[in-house]
Amino acid sequence: MSAVMKPMAHVAPSQSRQWMSCHGEFMLLVVGLAAFMLFPQDLGLLTNMAAMSIFALSVNLVLGQAGIASMGQAALYGSGAYVAGWTALYLSTDPILGLMLGGLGGGVVALLSGAVMLRSTKLTLVMLTIAAAQLLLELANWASGITGGDDGLSGFSIGPLFGVWEFNFIGSTGYFYALGVLVLVYFLLRNLVDSPFGLTAKAIRQDPGRVEALGGRVYPHLLAVYTVGGLLAGFGGALTAQTSKVANLSMLDFQTSAGVVVIIVLGGRRRLSGAVLGTVAFMTIQHIASTLNPQHWLFVIGLMLIFVLIVLPEGLIGIVDQLVLLARRIGRKGSAP
Amino acid sequence: MSLTLLSSILVDGVAYAMILFMITVGLSMTMGLMRVVNLAHGAFAMMGGFLAAKIPVALGVPIWVGFVLAIGLVALIALPIERLLIRRFYQRDELDQMLVTIGLMFVATAGANVLFGSSLTSVPLPEAFHGTVDLGFRSIPRHRLIVVATGLVVVIVLWLTVDRSSFGIRVRAAVDNAPIARAVGINTKLIYAATFALGAALAALGGIAGAELLPMEPSYASRYLVTFLAVVAVGGHGNLFGSFFAALLLGIVETSMKYMVPQLASAAFFLTMFVVLLLRPRGLFGRHV
């Protein structure tokens, strides 16, 4: 199957220590802090990366773990953004409230649309998700009174985090807010994926009929996964809206849905950490390429996608895994008498 | 509804439908035959349009010769793409196919940007296409009629060659059971390559014919991707008449809304697709697996 890299064996985590082994979260915190210190001028970009990572994590859950072929996840991300914006405009500027309601918005849209769409599979499902997202986009465009139409929703302000830390134009509050939510979401999601719920989702991806032959019911399970995915995508959207102070139609469109799918494939579909890695890689390349030549970045992304799919089916995280394996082997050789 | 409005909707709607049909029939055939989802298919239509716009001037040939050359060139370009890229993905997950062809689409878009510039390019039409035809109660642009006629010719020719000929039988054998078809001596690889190239050529034809309604631009493939996929999904993969009727249905629905409630035209298009897929997941005429 893979031309170059052999797939890593999926090692079952030691169940008793599951929630204790916080390697991923720890890494995230460390890297996040390092990034803050190394790139103080780019906090806006880093904050965006953190918010986008949450969106990517949600898509990794839905598509990478459970195998729900959705190319319309932007609908949930954008819903979260708009709900967070409306919350700030009409309800309260408290960021946590906006975040929660944004997540709820994404979750509700996912639940309602998923209930209808998830009876279908594969290509039909893909088409339905695209159509549903497109319909939502049209609806948002038409309801320009409340969505701001093409200009989007803006001019809302976000109150201080926990009443203490103000969101200033330097962006450090925004950054740590996004980073904090990212680490928390990663923690929750990792436990979810390692739980019976997550294991069954992975099984459904590989063979839904087999799960049914074992007495399982695929549709309710997928609907639950899709709703959780919507919730998390909503968080991502809400964060983006709150930290960039804008919610617009492009957050609902097909380019956004396609972009996040590219991200998780790039990073590695089967692993949560792949979502974060993919986001960082993708947005870094986009950032660099756009300063050089905006046209060429599309070319690079296209080639990267083709390359990853042919040569690196595990994604970038596969390379990281191989490096870690190599390092361990060298370490063992070094310590052998 | 006045007769003028109705006739406008019909003429424009059917012309639009013919364009959609010609562009998407190749995609439907590839999806039905090789079970490959090629999201970059719109790029063939785009290539056809761009080449048709540039070749007559570049080579100093009459416009219609330029059209023919453009279509042929697109078919030629399609062959190595199938051989080197798409063929690797026949056995792979549908999602992988979609992703790699999205990558292809990005590359094509960037390439078109570099070669043809980022603004809209119009495809100049031969003299014969200009002017109007007087039907008595109204005049119709000659171009529209030619588009409709071309679409009808394409569907009839395809019906005769694919559905009813020995080539068609071989194609269907290859679809139903490739290993057995191969064992019987049917060259499935050749059929796949030919189908892909044919689909690309038809898309190029559709792109050229439809350049007035769907103008040529580098982001053509992604802008109309969802539209093209919708037609294929609604019609059912691999079904010739399915594509035809799906194009008619969607084309006329969208055009009527354009005339009556323009803001909802796009929404109406996707709502139709959504409803059809819910009721008939395999499309209006989809095959049973």
Place this chain on the structure above:
Amino acid sequence: MTHRLRAQNLCHSFSGLTVTHNVTLNLPDGARTALIGPNGAGKTTLVNLLSGALRPQSGDIRLGDRSIVKLPQYARVRSGIVRTFQISRLFKELTVAQNVEIAVLQRHRASFQWWPSRSRNACVRGEVDETLGLLGLQSKAGRVVGQLALGEQRLVEIALALAMKPQVLLLDEPGAGVPQGEGGLIMEAIESLPKDLSILLIEHDMDLVFRFASHIIVLVAGAVMAEGSPQEVAANEQVKDIYFGRDGHAPAH
């Protein structure tokens, strides 16, 4: 005598082609029944009908004293009817232990639990180990299924079914595709299954069939052509025709 599983006058057809023709079948407690017949006779279809993957067009299926023919597949599984597949359908990216765990979780209706818990883990772990032990797979627990040999995969296929603690087990050619040497493992595994478990075994290998079965059903063209004890079936003229041809040559299988 109450039968644990009874099918009566099952009929089913696909697009006008009759594939199951008035089949009546009884499985008592502790049954060791083999289902044999030529390729295309409809044996797997029959298993699909019994397990609920297919709904028969007419006929009844009873588990104990209640009719289950209207129950969907998952309900039948939860009532204790479990089947295996002729071509292993395993979760190839997961380990052997995880594969069995998925079955155990289904049995406990615990698949929706979203937070790991130490006590529940221990209970599930225990059952997984127990099931693996029944088939001698403990040493392979951490191996990814996709990397196992075919014979080992067939064992995992059976392990999945056993983890459901079934009352009725429908084994569809458990030895299919397994190289000659490893077939013994499968047979031993089947012989060590609980004595009160009712087993219906589809097999082509006559050695396995005669070693295993106390009752044999011969299915030809969707209908029961003969049934009885192994000796009766072996002596049956029609069966001999099917398997050995008029001139007494063994069929090419």
